[in-house]
Amino acid sequence: MxxxxxxxxxxxxxxxxxxxxxxxxxxxxxxxxxxxxxxxxxxxxxxxxxxxxxxxxxxxxxxxxxxxxxxxxxxxxxxxxxxxxxxxxxxxxxxxxxxxxxxxxxxxxxxxxxxxxxxxxxxPDEWREADRVATLRFKKYFIFGLTPAEALDYWLSEFSNWDKDEIAGWRNVNRAAVNKNLRQARKKIGNYEEATSFYENKGAHLVPIDEVDEEHQPEPPEKSGLSSVGDS
Structure with missing residues (x-):
């Protein structure tokens, strides 16, 4: 004051x-x-x-x-x-x-x-409290082993809902780098984060489609060895 x-x-x-x-x-x-x-x-x-x-x-x-x-x-x-x-x-x-x-x-x-x-x-007091909560989140991320870049991209995307292309532009990196940081962050946090959209099941995990790089996009069923989806 x-x-x-x-x-x-x-x-x-x-x-x-x-x-x-x-x-x-x-x-x-x-x-x-x-x-x-x-x-x-x-x-x-x-x-x-x-x-x-x-x-x-x-x-x-x-x-x-x-x-x-x-x-x-x-x-x-x-x-x-x-x-x-x-x-x-x-x-x-x-x-x-x-x-x-x-x-x-x-x-x-x-x-x-x-x-x-x-x-x-x-x-305002509520802004100070928000800063304190954000600080605690970053402390937790670092305890879980996230790098500073992973922690920042995860926080901006998951909790501040900023567009991933915007995040990449602010940080002067490409979108693929942000996607990689988000995947790594979710993997390190695992089940400890209540709001995570990452789930593990015997090595498989869910990733938002807009974070999948073009070369890793899944093929349509007709191109993956299935002649017709639903055929017995």
């Missing part, structure tokens, strides 16, 4: 540089925090989208810092129906925390002549 004394300093700074009182700044910050927490996922996604002007600058004190042009912060806070001066008060508070308390400003490589204001957003 951010130090209370530092927060108070930032609130006073925002009040001194706008027409808002200290009490009004506190109220504005509380409302802005609630609204922006609801947008946290979209902000993260925007930060990794090269077509959007969103930047993640750092994680610190249980919060993540995003950088956006002031006009975009105003749009994100539009549900609060703030005046321009009230938006300035919110941004001034966060700028003070960034510059005076943490010693940084948002600097980008863009050639556009516009400033980017940092805003600290507290990570």
């Amino acid at each position: 951010m130090d209370i004394e530092h927060q108070s300093e930032a609130v006073r700074y925002a009040a001194q540089h706008t027409s808002c009182t200290v009490e009004e700044v506190d109220r504005l910050l509380s409302g802005a925090e609630e609204v922006l927490q609801e947008q946290l996922r979209d902000l993260y996604e925007g930060a990794w989208d090269s077509k959007r002007q969103t930047f993640v600058t750092r994680d610190q004190f249980g919060s993540v810092v995003f950088g956006l042009p002031p006009v975009e912060w105003k749009e994100r806070l539009s549900d609060l129906d703030l005046t321009d001066d009230e938006v300035v008060a919110v941004l001034a508070y966060h700028q003070y925390l960034a510059r005076e308390i943490n010693g940084f400003v948002v600097e980008t490589r863009t050639t556009a002549k516009q400033s980017f204001s940092p805003v600290f957003i507290q990570v």
